[in-house]
Amino acid sequence: MESPHAINGHDPMDSLLTAAKKLADHGGIRDEIVSGIYGVSADICRDAVIYQDKKKLGSTYKLDNIVTSRIWGFPIMLAGLGLVFWITIAGANYPSSWIASFFSWIEGYLTSGFAAVHAPAWLHGVLVLGLYRGTSWVISVMLPPMMIFFPVFALLENFGYLPRVAFNMDRLFKKSGGHGKQALTMSMGFGCNAAAILSTRIIESPRERMLAILTNNFVPCNGRWPTLILLSSMFMVGAATTGALRTFSTALVLMGIVLVGIVVTLSVSWVMSKTALRGVPTHYTLELPPYRRPQIWKTIVRSSKEKSLNVLTRAIIVAAPAGIITWILGNVFVGGESVLNHMAAWFDPFAQLLGMDGFIIMAFILGLPANEIVLPILLMGYMSSGAMVDIEGLGSIKDIFLSHGWTWLTALNMMLFSLLHYPCGTTLVNIYKETKSMKWAVLSAVIPLAIAIGVTFTVASAARLFGWV
Amino acid sequence: MSRYTVAFAGNPNTGKSTLFNLLTGMRQHTGNWAGKTVVTAEGQFTHKDHTYLAVDLPGTYSLYSNSADEEAARDYIIFEQPDVTLVVLDATSLERNLNLALQVLEITGRAVVCINLIDEARRLGIDINLKRIAKRLGVPVTAISARGRIGIDELLDQIERVATGEFRAEPLKITYNDEIEQGIAELIPMVEQTVGARYPARWIALRLLDGDHSLLASLKAHMGRKDIHVSEEVASHGITACH
Numbered sequence: 172m173e174s175p176h177a178i179n180g181h182d183p184m185d186s187l188l189t190a191a192k193k194l195a196d197h198g199g200i201r202d203e204i205v206s207g208i209y210g211v212s213a214d215i216c217r218d219a220v221i222y223q224d225k226k227k228l229g230s231t232y233k234l235d236n237i238v239t240s241r242i243w244g245f246p247i248m249l250a251g252l253g254l255v256f257w258i259t260i261a262g263a264n265y266p267s268s269w270i271a272s273f274f275s276w277i278e279g280y281l282t283s284g285f286a287a288v289h290a291p292a293w294l295h296g297v298l299v300l301g302l303y304r305g306t307s308w309v310i311s312v313m314l315p316p317m318m319i320f321f322p323v324f325a326l327l328e329n330f331g332y333l334p335r336v337a338f339n340m341d342r343l344f345k346k347s348g349g350h351g352k353q354a355l356t357m358s359m360g361f362g363c364n365a366a367a368i369l370s371t372r373i374i375e376s377p378r379e380r381m382l383a384i385l386t387n388n389f390v391p392c393n394g395r396w397p398t399l400i401l402l403s404s405m406f407m408v409g410a411a412t413t414g415a416l417r418t419f420s421t422a423l424v425l426m427g428i429v430l431v432g433i434v435v436t437l438s439v440s441w442v443m444s445k446t447a448l449r450g451v452p453t454h455y456t457l458e459l460p461p462y463r464r465p466q467i468w469k470t471i472v473r474s475s476k477e478k479s480l481n482v483l484t485r486a487i488i489v490a491a492p493a494g495i496i497t498w499i500l501g502n503v504f505v506g507g508e509s510v511l512n513h514m515a516a517w518f519d520p521f522a523q524l525l526g527m528d529g530f531i532i533m534a535f536i537l538g539l540p541a542n543e544i545v546l547p548i549l550l551m552g553y554m555s556s557g558a559m560v561d562i563e564g565l566g567s568i569k570d571i572f573l574s575h576g577w578t579w580l581t582a583l584n585m586m587l588f589s590l591l592h593y594p595c596g597t598t599l600v601n602i603y604k605e606t607k608s609m610k611w612a613v614l615s616a617v618i619p620l621a622i623a624i625g626v627t628f629t630v631a632s633a634a635r636l637f638g639w640v
Numbered sequence: 641m642s643r644y645t646v647a648f649a650g651n652p653n654t655g656k657s658t659l660f661n662l663l664t665g666m667r668q669h670t671g672n673w674a675g676k677t678v679v680t681a682e683g684q685f686t687h688k689d690h691t692y693l694a695v696d697l698p699g700t701y702s703l704y705s706n707s708a709d710e711e712a713a714r715d716y717i718i719f720e721q722p723d724v725t726l727v728v729l730d731a732t733s734l735e736r737n738l739n740l741a742l743q744v745l746e747i748t749g750r751a752v753v754c755i756n757l758i759d760e761a762r763r764l765g766i767d768i769n770l771k772r773i774a775k776r777l778g779v780p781v782t783a784i785s786a787r788g789r790i791g792i793d794e795l796l797d798q799i800e801r802v803a804t805g806e807f808r809a810e811p812l813k814i815t816y817n818d819e820i821e822q823g824i825a826e827l828i829p830m831v832e833q834t835v836g837a838r839y840p841a842r843w844i845a846l847r848l849l850d851g852d853h854s855l856l857a858s859l860k861a862h863m864g865r866k867d868i869h870v871s872e873e874v875a876s877h878g879i880t881a882c883h
Contacts, residue, residue, distance in 0.1 A: 183833075184834060184856055185856075187827070187830055187848060187856070188851075188853070188856055190827065190830060190848075191827055191845070191848035191849050192851065194822075194823035194826060194849060195823060195850070200849055200850055200851075201704075201850055203816065203817055203820055204816060204820065204849075204850060207814055207815075207816040208739050208743065209739060211738075211742055211812070212735050212738035212739050213735055215738060215772075215776050215777075216734055216735040216738065218772055218776065219768060219770075219772035219776070220734055220735075220769070221769075222765065222766055222767075223765035223767065224764075224765040372698075372708045372709055373707060373709060374707070375706050375707040460652075460653040461760075463760070
């Protein structure tokens with residue numbers, strides 16, 4: 172054995188490691204250490220723990236045998252997802268229109284109030300038609316679905332179902348070169364991509380963590396759910412269907428969108444792991460925690476308070492100024508056209524190629540800070556561009572879209588674009604902070620954007636080619 | 641009035657965050673799956689005459705450097721040297737959970753072991769003899785239910801005893817096989833000479849035998865050496881080393 176004095180000039184730490192390596196040169200020492208520790212644990216438990224009824228302990232495994240089985244795992248997962256969507260859509264429909272009519276009722280009084288004090292038209296425009304309308308839309312469109320979706324999702328989460336989802340998805344991720352835990356970070360992305368980026372820390376290998384970061388955007392987050400839910404319930408279902416069937420088909424469409432996102436996640440993982448992030452998936456242990464009965468009221472109250480209100484506040488904080496800006500842009504005229512129309516017209520040719528229009532692209536660009544405001548900005552853009560419609564419930568929102576030439580293709584492509592396009596500003600900042608690399612932060616915006624453009628272009632071209640629109 | 645630091649360690653999904661929230665009144669989100677505590681949270685609570693700074697470490701299965709989370713938890717216990725490390729265990733899968741407790745005890749004796757979800761365990765017909773476990777581990781062991789608010793006062797009393805030094809622990813020492821023990825014995829003098837008495841020499845020796853480079857990098861960084869950048873090199877290719 173060398174003594175530390177004999178290796179002057181070297182870092183003593185490094186020589187420590189060298190010495191240690193010499194002592195443990197045959198490998199397999201980790202196994203010995205672990206079995207040493209496990210042996211003691213097992214011994215203590217033999218000594219101090221008595222199981223009265225082993226069968227009781229097994230009940231959770233029985234459930235797992237079903238929900239993670241090769242045959243039933245995926246159908247149960249899809250059915251669960253569909254059920255959550257169905258509850259959300261069915262439950263949110265009426266409250267949304269109630270809230271919308273309530274706000275437009277208030278708006279009437281506001282307008283007469285402004286008229287009574289002889290306020291200038293521009294002031295009424297900025298404050299009522301811009302600020303007030305913008306925020307009240309955000310609230311009436313987003314609040315009801317969120318108040319249902321988040322608590323239901325949180326209940327599933329606290330029950331312990333998400334690790335089972337990860338377990339089912341594991342095989343798929345392994346095949347695409349990613350890490351099974353990517354399924355967990357992906358599930359977290361359903362809530363918030365920005366938070367999910369932080370959660371990728373649970374993935375050990377840098378390569379697989381990067382895959383998880385790059386693909387997290389492809390699951391729709393809080394901010395995008397309302398857009399997806401609204402558009403699919405308005406456009407994607409035939410006009411003839413009503414009631415339960417309508418809700419059911421809307422849920423199916425949403426599920427389809429989520430599946431598209433998952434397919435893209437897997438494909439991008441696969442391509443990246445064959446090119447820029449080459450490597451073999453590492454092994455890991457995934458714990459399937461025991462199912463626990465969620466504390467129902469606490470979960471509902473907490474998720475409403477933390478998620479729904481947070482998202483809504485964030486949306487309002489960004490949407491309020493955006494409402495003002497959009498109104499101003501729509502009412503400042505240059506050469507007979509509003510600035511907004513000029514901008515939208517500039518994007519329009521490109522947007523048409525993707526089956527959308529210039530206003531939609533502009534809404535996505537202005538919506539970079541927060542996905543929550545894309546739809547409100549779009550509505551405000553349409554409203555200030557001349558087609559003044561009184562908003563009373565979701566039906567008239569649809570009329571606004573229709574009067575701007577929307578078809579099912581426009582709605583579908585906007586949904587696809589929303590699903591696939593770059594993550595929000597907060598998420599990008601987090602990616603930069605976590606990876607400390609401008610290159611990957613930029614790539615995590617550019618790759619999704621390219622895919623979003625590619626997919627919407629393909630869909631639009633195909634639909635036009637076959638004469639579906 | 642003195643203030644003590646209490647680090648909350650535990651496997652993922654043991655109700656560690658629930659306990660943390662209960663004591664500190666903070667509202668961290670708690671879900672039933674691994675890995676949701678992604679950022680270390682801090683809070684404060686008071687018991688009798690003392691104030692405690694509570695630090696919620698990421699949930700980990702071990703303190704070997706398998707991930708950024710495990711390194712973060714390990715580094716906190718070694719380098720910040722909290723007055724008490726509270727190890728939260730899941731009563732319904734005690735055997736697996738004990739492994740982490742044993743690893744913590746290899747680093748520090750200033751620990752309290754807290755067996756959570758005891759109500760759930762009782763429901764499942766699991767009898768746990770706390771006294772026997774405490775005797776084996778050599779540190780205070782209490783059973784609680786953070787959700788049902790059972791046994792919290794007793795737990796706080798035990799934390800106080802360890803924090804104030806009223807309780808002096810002689811934690812269980814794991815004896816490994818002869819080869820490892822021999823390696824440890826040879827390394828300990830060198831470790832003590834290099835890193836000083838401040839850090840647990842036996843544990844560091846064991847980790848070195850296991851070829852734990854990241855521990856070495858952390859040691860270097862924390863001992864204020866000029867080659868601090870080593871930890872950043874390890875963390876290149878876009879990975880955050882959470883310190």
